[in-house]
Amino acid sequence: MHPESTNGTSGGAPAIPMAWLCAEYVADELLRTGALVEGGSLEYRAGRETLALTIYLCDATEGLAGVRTMSRIEEWLDLTAYGHPWSAWVVERLAAREERERGPGGAPDPDLALARESWRWLWRTELLAADLGEDEPWYPVAGAGTPVDEGERKWTPAWRLGLPLSHLAIHLF
Template sequence: MPPESTNGAGRRNGGGLAVPMAWLCAEYLADQYLTAAGLTEPGSLEHRAALRSLALTVHLSGRPASGDWLRLTAHEAGWAEWVAERLAAEEAKDPGGADLALARDAWRGLSETWLHAADLDDGTAGPEPLVDEAVRTWLPAWRLGLPVAHLALWLT
């Protein structure tokens, strides 16, 4: 069966099946960055959290690869608040959009999935903060995925 044809709005001619091309492209690009960086094992929790975090950053920024992605994913840059604001803005523009539905699902998964991991905020201050990996705490998945996404961007 041939694929559905789409118009510029990402919907099948006639208004039926929505094709979330913007989200799929963001997810593909995020996967390429993470694969190139080789920081996590594909399929691991860390990889999936980083993939969703980076895909959200790419999709919601609305810009091609730029230093903005590094700035947005930097530690303590207010990424979670930025995501919530951008999702609300997207909801106002196109509440039934297929891209928005996948972005919301990714955000829900990142914020509602908690992982027992090293406490990333427990490091000593200084030019090279040290994290004691023996000190563990429960973190939402985005708190683990975002630093991996940032590092993947920085490395590639």
């Protein structure tokens, strides 16, 4: 897939979405190392896309250099933790990046295009998963009421399944 634009620094060649590709690579490595779900499954893709989006959007200006620093890993854990308004955070970050792209001198960003496509897939794709409840955390809490009935299933947006997978994969790293 070739991006539709160039960034002006490559002599007219298409811009390469390196920030997104690096984020996706790191997410893939974390999920494969954690071995939480079978590679190639929709659940795996949900986890990879969720984690890649998290990594890409929390990257400010320094790129993915120093990706294994503890502060970066702690940030990813905080962003994917239960109770963090992850979907609202994604919408806010994407909007900020789109605003920069539309600003004076802003050029189309192939990384942002792939991030937008990933978010659309995560939002529109629904997976049949255990009903984790809307008010209950997705991890067991001592004395938190009734346990989750993993036999009860419901359709849920892919990011809702990808978020706990991402969090657990980071934890296992």
